[in-house]
Amino acid sequence: MVATIGVLALQGGYSAHARVLHRLGAVVVEVRVPADLQGLDGLIIPGGESTTMTIGVEREGLAQPLRALAQAGLPMFGSCAGMIMLDRQHLGVMDIAVQRNAFGRQINSFEADLELGPDGELDGLAEGTLRAVFIRAPWIAEHGPGVEVLASVDGHPVAARQGHVLAVAFHSELVDDDRLHRLFLGWARSYARAGGASAGGNGGLARSSASQP
Ligand code: GLN
Secondary structure (H helix, E strand, O other), X not given: OOOEEEEEOOOOOHHHHHHHHHHOOOEEEEEOOHHHHOOOOEEEEOOOOHHHHHHHHHHOOOHHHHHHHHHOXXXXXXXXXXXXXHOOOOOOOOOEEEEOOOOOOOOOEEEEEEOOOOOOOOOOOOOOOEEEEEEOOOXXXXXXXOOEEEEXXXXXXXXXXXXXXXXXXXXXXXXXXOHHHHHHHHHHHHHXXXXXXXXXXXXXXXXXXXXXX
């Protein structure tokens, strides 16, 4: 089954996500206005500049439809600024408070090998560390009980999941390792198989009981 994935394309690194998705056989829709959200099986919010992205989301009237789709169970994946967009202060799709530019000036950008998941393994992700590129990256300063922390750097959560929503502080679209995008495409296919938005509810994700925001 071919999944149709929207990539929020108002600003930032959307084309890198689109390239990975194309390579993995997904249909990609660049999302700029609410009409672009129709028929999606998943949505990615890329890195970039969260203040600019927020202005664009407000201007285009995208905030409400995005929240409604998250409530309806549409799988969402935010990276870096995308993680900021998902937090309580922005779209409120995840029960997390994100601190911007959290790693400070002296290490604006760095790379790290992360173990993902409670046992270094996350769903279908094969074992082994994931190379992560951090660029003026945020971290999760606070999160509610429904949020599962998947990876941390120096004790600060940098990857988390809440049901069908995945957020990472780094740029998984800039490395060859596409396991996170594969994982996300798996969620999107489950959502599509369960009838997508028209079915309402959680789209049939295996572990979606892990609370709605
Ligand atoms: N520092 C940016 C922000 O606060 C995020 C950086 C990124 O997406 N690479 O929006």
